[in-house]
Amino acid sequence: MSYFMYDVMGETVDEPDPETMRHVLDGLANADDEHPDVSLSHESGWSLSAFRGGLLTWANAEDDSVAPRRMREVAREETLRLFGLLAAGDVVSIEALSWQR
Template sequence: MSYHVVTRWGDSENGPTDQRMREILGELDMEDVEHPDCWLTHETGWTLSISAKSLVTYENPESDGEPRHLTQVPRSKAFQLWKTLAAGDLAKLEEEPWQPGSHPPLSEEELRARRDEAERIRRELDRQFYDSLGDERPDLPCRHEGCPRGSIQFSVFCRPHHFESLYRRPCPFQH
């Protein structure tokens, strides 16, 4: 049976020895958020990805099945899973208590934190854009009905109305 491993640094190795597979898994102990995992792919297309956070994902991108995962997998167990896949023993891998999806669902707290961070970034980007619009020209009035402000350069609108015309939502800054 044929298999290859991709290290967390992106190097591909065909049929590494047991010792080399342990070394590749050991690389996950080093901190590197940009390279969080390594994986073994069998000639059947099945892949076992092992992350630095002890998450194992089992999938075959060429099949109709969804990815599955295990959490808190010790390196020794990860090695055994790799050995099982390298041997092509898919039936034995199917016996594992796989959970649906490529990772566990996010908690409400994690979702809230991500939404808060996304909103913070959006406000920051909105402010940068708004500030880049430059000064309003009082001698050329904004064409938005009833607006007493002047238009900005290269627009018929003042800063808030130019923002709203592009983003199709209310301007969060001064009117």
């Protein structure tokens, strides 16, 4: 399975390991209005975007019929866990969470 991350400045990190995911997420400390998030995207089209303050969005760029969803106040460790699930292609587990439209 192929996946990649964008860091807070928009640089691509191909197939990051858990430690690299943690490092990319740490970059949110430098987020600003122009560069507000980091994200992990899977070859299936699904992506998770994390913002400073704990906002997490879940979307599928390849399926316009699926509305983006979000969760607020997501803890850092939970965000890392979800990044790991998406990297493994476990969309079902992520979909099962209580997302808001």
